[in-house]
Amino acid sequence: MNFTLRQLSCFVALIETRHFGRAAEKVHITQPALSMQIRALETALGQQLVERGPRAVVPTRAGRALAVRAAHILAEAQELAADARHRAPHAALQLGVIPTVAPYLLPPLLPRLAAQAHARDLRLREARTATLLGELADGQLDAAVIASAPTEGGFVAKPLFEDRFLLAGSAARLAHLGQARDALRPRGLDPDELLLLDEGHCLADQALEVCGLMRSSARLDLGAASLATLCGLVAGGAGLTFLPEIALAAETAAAPGLTCLRFSAPEPSRTLYLLRRAASAADDWFDPLAAALAATGDVLLATTRARIA
């Protein structure tokens, strides 16, 4: 490709005016300059594009064909430039969210964001922490919500809110805990009763950590891929699990048999963060997005805290 947009501009102007002088005026150059541009374009394409008569300038067959396509290309280029000038990014804000947060935080988030101009065009992706960090790093995502501060550098992490863990199970199974109910502590739980999510879900790792367990030491071959599935199993009496407060309202509504107990202080918890690349220009969307996420979480937690003493 050996021609330029300017050459196309000149050519289109020439076809429109059918006059070298006026076409030149139209593109703000002199007539000889336009002549040279047209000539260069003809050379580049290897075809004569206009018949230069003393009476008139007439496009050749090739010129007629080119005029249409050139105008089209120029229109696209103009539109691109115009969009750039008006700062209409035309690219959605790509937000990644981990699976143990997305189903609970996003539904109430979206109506809140609808009011904000910056988040008018938001695209969501749900994946586990490692995947999100990778995609964030290489530009597929603009921001990500994860449940821990990132270990690697290069990111800006803004804490959103603390999400405490509750112990969830069927009412019968929770009753079997006996006197432990009065001062419920993670370390006192029976590893064989514990059901957790698949590997890679940070929620499972964090649950193991607060229990002082290794993944290998627990009966964890359960391939539960979503918290909703896990809650369904647990509500049916299959075992116990850690439920983040953020999920409580949705999961108890979905599985009425699900019962939760609050751990005694200091309650185990995770902190959610909103991340972006440190190098990214967070013009004006990052802080408002973080604020909206935090506010959404706070509302969600306020209703939950009132339900489970």
Added chain:
Amino acid sequence: MNFTLRQLSCFVALIETRHFGRAAEKVHITQPALSMQIRALETALGQQLVERGPRAVVPTRAGRALAVRAAHILAEAQELAADARHRAPHAALQLGVIPTVAPYLLPPLLPRLAAQAHARDLRLREARTATLLGELADGQLDAAVIASAPTEGGFVAKPLFEDRFLLAGSAARLAHLGQARDALRPRGLDPDELLLLDEGHCLADQALEVCGLMRSSARLDLGAASLATLCGLVAGGAGLTFLPEIALAAETAAAPGLTCLRFSAPEPSRTLYLLRRAASAADDWFDPLAAALAATGDVLLATTRARIA
């Protein structure tokens, strides 16, 4: 619009490789040159397009959006250049034909042309001589078939064949001509019996000329716009008219009552020409097209001559 296709190329290469050095190699320039092109593009669009980290080159939101559109524009440009190189004009050959020729010559012409590569993409326009000449002059048409050599210069005219005029009417009306039938001459006809086409049709002008009449001197207010209509009227006994031999087969088939007489020598006739602008590059299509038209006419006339002694 203040950016160039080269800048877009550089940018797309950068997004693909995510590496200034390799992107530069891809577009056959050095790394500093590519840096400058990207910088220039960012300046032109007023936005940062890539985040330059020591670890990686990551597109910004604006850059992501641009990459898609830039690739699209470049693809169109490449395609355009490729078509130009392969001499695929992608513009139909625009052929204009006068209305007293088009319906008869074109149907048998098209199958003949189908075999030729050059006329694969042919678009037709039917209009009167003056219109065709105007459109041919300003490039809307590439060639035109008319029935007289052009008076103005600037055209190349190639004679196709001679098309003789017959006298057409109902059998009864032709019988009334009496002994004139033996040595039928145009000048002996009664102007009041003559029906002709609308003004502007060269056939009407030529008929008047061979009869030695002025348009004003004849009863010519008939607004017959097509030869087919005129033949229908004449076959019904409304009068006499001049029928070009080329139209005979089609019109007698359509109007069985139509009868024709041949004038005595020298028979009045018109000559059809194929025209193009003298300045136009008639690479290779003009002569074959003329040959096809002439051959088509010859076949048409051969069958006709056999029918009317």
Added chain:
DNA sequence: TGAAGTTCATAAGTATATCTTATCGGTTTG
């Protein structure tokens, strides 16, 4: 018919982009 006016092409000089080579400063890596 000849002079003036068009119109596009050409020439020469200049201004502007653009490229290359060489180098710097920052970061990562062994």
Added chain:
DNA sequence: CAAACCGATAAGATATACTTATGAACTTCA
């Protein structure tokens, strides 16, 4: 801590694009 990598920068060379002035072909008008 040295070597390697990466992108930015500087400076000089080259190429491209523009302008002014002029030329050649043609038309128009007196």
